[in-house]
Amino acid sequence: MTNRSIPRRLNRRALLILVAHCVAFVTAYVLSFSLRYEFNWMRPEYQYFWGTLPTLLVIKLSLFYILGHCHRSWRDATFSDLAALLRATTLASLVFATFIVLSGYDMYPRPILVLDWAMTVLVLGGMRAVWRMTHEEFRPLIARSDSHRALIIGANRCGESLARQFRGDVRLNYLAVGFLDDDENRHGSTLGGFPVLGSPDDAVSIADEHAVDDILMISGVLMGSRLRKLMEECEQAGIRLKIIPGTDDLLTSEYPLQIRDVNIDDLLRREPVQLSSDAIRSLVTGRTIMVTGAGGSIGSEICRQVLRFEPASLVLVERAENNLFLIEKEFRDRNVDAELHACLADITDAERMEYLFAHHRPAIVFHAAAHKHVPMMEINPGEAIKNNVLGTKLVAELADAYGAEEFVMISTDKAVNPTSMMGASKQIAERFIHAFSESATTKFVVVRFGNVLASAGSVVPIFQEQIRHGGPLTVTHPEIKRYFMTIPEASQLVLQAAAMGKGGEIFVLDMGEPVLILDLARDLIRLSGLDPEDIDIIYTGLRPGEKLFEELYFDEEQMLATPHPKLFVAYHRPCNLDGVCRDIVLLAAAAGQSSEKLREAVKKCVPEYTPFDPAPVEPNAEPTIAGTAVTDSGELDVESTLALATPNDPQKSGGSRRGRGN
Numbered sequence: 001m002t003n004r005s006i007p008r009r010l011n012r013r014a015l016l017i018l019v020a021h022c023v024a025f026v027t028a029y030v031l032s033f034s035l036r037y038e039f040n041w042m043r044p045e046y047q048y049f050w051g052t053l054p055t056l057l058v059i060k061l062s063l064f065y066i067l068g069h070c071h072r073s074w075r076d077a078t079f080s081d082l083a084a085l086l087r088a089t090t091l092a093s094l095v096f097a098t099f100i101v102l103s104g105y106d107m108y109p110r111p112i113l114v115l116d117w118a119m120t121v122l123v124l125g126g127m128r129a130v131w132r133m134t135h136e137e138f139r140p141l142i143a144r145s146d147s148h149r150a151l152i153i154g155a156n157r158c159g160e161s162l163a164r165q166f167r168g169d170v171r172l173n174y175l176a177v178g179f180l181d182d183d184e185n186r187h188g189s190t191l192g193g194f195p196v197l198g199s200p201d202d203a204v205s206i207a208d209e210h211a212v213d214d215i216l217m218i219s220g221v222l223m224g225s226r227l228r229k230l231m232e233e234c235e236q237a238g239i240r241l242k243i244i245p246g247t248d249d250l251l252t253s254e255y256p257l258q259i260r261d262v263n264i265d266d267l268l269r270r271e272p273v274q275l276s277s278d279a280i281r282s283l284v285t286g287r288t289i290m291v292t293g294a295g296g297s298i299g300s301e302i303c304r305q306v307l308r309f310e311p312a313s314l315v316l317v318e319r320a321e322n323n324l325f326l327i328e329k330e331f332r333d334r335n336v337d338a339e340l341h342a343c344l345a346d347i348t349d350a351e352r353m354e355y356l357f358a359h360h361r362p363a364i365v366f367h368a369a370a371h372k373h374v375p376m377m378e379i380n381p382g383e384a385i386k387n388n389v390l391g392t393k394l395v396a397e398l399a400d401a402y403g404a405e406e407f408v409m410i411s412t413d414k415a416v417n418p419t420s421m422m423g424a425s426k427q428i429a430e431r432f433i434h435a436f437s438e439s440a441t442t443k444f445v446v447v448r449f450g451n452v453l454a455s456a457g458s459v460v461p462i463f464q465e466q467i468r469h470g471g472p473l474t475v476t477h478p479e480i481k482r483y484f485m486t487i488p489e490a491s492q493l494v495l496q497a498a499a500m501g502k503g504g505e506i507f508v509l510d511m512g513e514p515v516l517i518l519d520l521a522r523d524l525i526r527l528s529g530l531d532p533e534d535i536d537i538i539y540t541g542l543r544p545g546e547k548l549f550e551e552l553y554f555d556e557e558q559m560l561a562t563p564h565p566k567l568f569v570a571y572h573r574p575c576n577l578d579g580v581c582r583d584i585v586l587l588a589a590a591a592g593q594s595s596e597k598l599r600e601a602v603k604k605c606v607p608e609y610t611p612f613d614p615a616p617v618e619p620n621a622e623p624t625i626a627g628t629a630v631t632d633s634g635e636l637d638v639e640s641t642l643a644l645a646t647p648n649d650p651q652k653s654g655g656s657r658r659g660r661g662n
Contacts, residue, residue: 014070018061021070024127025060028119029053032112035119048108055099060092060120067091085125093117147175151207152244153200154218155181160192162216162244177210200226204233214240228523235526277309279499283364283406284309290362290404291316292347292395293369295323298410301491302366303327313339315360317369319346347391357402365399366494367392368410374420381421381598382591388425390588393432400440408498409433411448411506417608424602424609428583430506435575437504445501447494448570449485449509459517463524472536473521481514496564506570 033041033049041049064070067088093113100108150166152159163176178195180203181187186196197206200222203215215234222230234241289306293299294316300323303314314331318324321344328342341360345352347369370388371377377384392409399407411430414423430446437444466473490509497507522532583605590601602609 014065017070018065020127021064021124022057022061024123025057025120026053028123029056029116031119031123032115035115036109036111044107048105048112052096052100052105052108056096056116059095059099063092063095064088081128082125085121085128089117089120089124092120147173148213149177149211150174150214150216151177151180151197151203151210151212152194152216152218153180153203154221154244155179155183155186155191155196156218158218158244160194162218163194164192174214174216177212180206180215200230203230204237204239207239208237212239214242216242216244218244228519231523231526280495281309283499284311284495286310286312287363288313288315288360289364289366290314290356290360291366291368292318293367293410294318295320295327296368297487298490298494299366299368300327301487302368302494303331305488305491305495306366307331307336307338311338313341313360315341315343315356315362317343317345317347317356319344319369347395348386350394353394353398357398357404361402362399363405364498365395365404365407366410366498367395367407369395370410370426372412372422374414374422377422377425378420381595381602382593384421384425385587385591385598385602388422389428389432389584390591392429393584396433396436396440396442396444400436400442404442406443406445406498406501407433408494408501409444409446410494411446413448413450415448417610418606419610421599421602424606427606427608428580428587431575432577432580432584434504434506435577435580438574439577443501443503445497445503446506447497447509448506449490449493450482450514459520460524463521467525467535470535472538473525474538474540475517475521476540478518478539480517482517484515485509493567497567500564500567508568508570 029049033045037045067084069084069088093116096116097113100113152163159179163179166174166176176194178197179186179191180198180200181196182199184199187198189196197210200217206212207215215230217227217230231241284306289311291299291303291306291314294303295318299318303316306314314336316324316328318327324342324344328340331340343356345356347353369391371384396407396409409429411426412423414420415426415430416423418424418427430448433444433446463473493507493509497505501507518537521537525532525535586601587598587605590598599611603611
């Protein structure tokens with residue numbers, strides 16, 4: 001038999017704890033007799049004491065050892081250990097009382113049994129508490145003279161646990177000074193023995209007052225502009241600002257504690273999305289789910305979120321072979337329970353798509369397949385119509401024909417008052433879905449949101465790549481603003497909308513305030529450990545199809561609240577299916593013609609479509625530096641990139657205005 005098969009070994013540490021228990025039991029028994037007889041022992045008391053002490057020790061030591069108390073760490077004693085102590089002491093007292101009755105000790109003083117129970121709990125509990133206090137309060141004062149003094153933003157359970165972990169583990173090299181919290185009622189109070197010193201808005205002044213080296217923030221406590229302001233103040237004051245993962249992050253990590261630098265997600269994120277898991281589980285569990293565009297950024301994350309709710313099968317529809325291979329491999333490596341069907345297909349291929357619907361009969365369809373790159377669709381407008389309009393129409397009609405219960409289309413804020421072919425094509429697709437839902441059996445809903453951080457070709461990884469090459473960072477316009485959300489956030493809200501949809505709705509995410517792309521560029525420079533002055537920021541001018549500000553809904557659309565605080569329904573004008581279908585026929589005929597004729601057809605079908613003509617470059621602007629042109633929407637502009645790929649010579653480069661970080 002190996003040591004692994006022995007659950008509780010009497011090793012050196014367990015033996016020492018057993019001896020400590022023995023001392024505690026003797027002490028408790030002595031105190032019990034002393035209290036009972038007011039410290040005036042007579043000959044009979046001594047006889048009862050010495051006659052029963054060996055049996056008492058055998059019973060208690062045996063039971064406490066068997067119940068694992070000799071293998072518990074006193075350093076980490078908690079309320080659960082106190083409960084275990086109460087159970088073990090009660091059991092030992094009952095066994096000892098049985099021994100007294102059966103052994104004929106008729107004159108044994110019965111109050112001793114109660115006093116011994118109480119004294120055992122008090123002495124042993126006190127020993128454990130003193131040991132933990134010594135370890136947490138006194139030992140760190142001696143062992144960590146070089147520890148970093150830190151303020152923790154977030155007086156919550158996670159923050160308290162973090163502060164105690166700092167106090168108890170010298171290896172972490174941090175010493176918590178106190179908390180900062182937005183709740184004014186908590187200011188001046190304590191949490192876990194640590195004071196709540198004030199508001200996060202006063203973090204720098206409080207840090208200076210208490211000689212603090214680091215400010216540690218629980219992930220998600222401060223977001224957006226407040227975090228950006230704090231980061232700038234800390235930078236000016238020479239204080240390090242770090243992020244501590246929240247409980248959800250820790251549960252998905254293989255590490256017990258991670259302290260990391262601020263990243264761009266922290267600066268842009270809003271309050272975490274809370275899902276109605278029961279509603280989504282009833283929609284997904286045990287069903288066949290189809291995701292088009294399953295290899296893309298949004299489509300693949302929808303698949304990951306769907307798999308959390310245990311569908312019977314997941315049909316991955318993707319036309320990019322490599323993307324499909326990678327996403328299927330990821331799920332195979334995870335050994336997911338659902339049946340996986342990797343289907344290489346183009347959503348405009350009617351024969352192939354009909355076969356997939358007839359063969360798999362999906363209950364829920366998440367339609368994420370789309371052409372999304374604005375400048376690329378301006379160069380190839382016919383492909384935007386074919387994929388985003390005709391492909392959507394085909395998949396929607398097949399979903400209804402083959403009995404799908406729900407169809408969710410992923411749309412974009414660029415569909416509102418579009419200035420690009422991509423946006424116009426998405427608006428037409430939205431109109432078709434809305435009109436088709438009136439007569440279809442399948443429930444059709446649309447989810448409309450803004451730009452997605454870190455998606456393929458998005459602005460953040462491109463900026464990061466430019467920073468790695470020493471710059472410059474290319475921004476189309478100093479006043480460009482965009483709404484942003486993270487990939488998991490977008491995908492989770494798609495599932496939430498699917499669970500809430502009744503048919504015909506356009507769900508719009510509450511995306512908070514739009515972010516200035518110039519601020520985004522400066523933030524990334526800072527987060528890379530550089531000063532904004534170290535990297536040039538150049539303005540390349542708006543590209544065809546782009547606009548300064550995106551909108552999430554039309555002026556005539558009314559935003560109606562839903563049970564989910566992050567989702568709204570855009571109540572919009574009704575669409576006539578026959579009229580929409582006539583428009584689609586017109587566009588399909590024009591898709592193979594010249595770009596000019598196609599744009600004229602789009603103008604007839606989409607009154608709000610106003611092709612954007614970028615303003616000419618300022619005649620006295622500084623030359624453009626060679627670099628990668630990035631659209632304000634975060635898409636890679638291939639044509640502009642080629643134009644910018646010239647030697648880094650101001651006299652030979654095309655014109656645009658150069659901007660600094662400040």
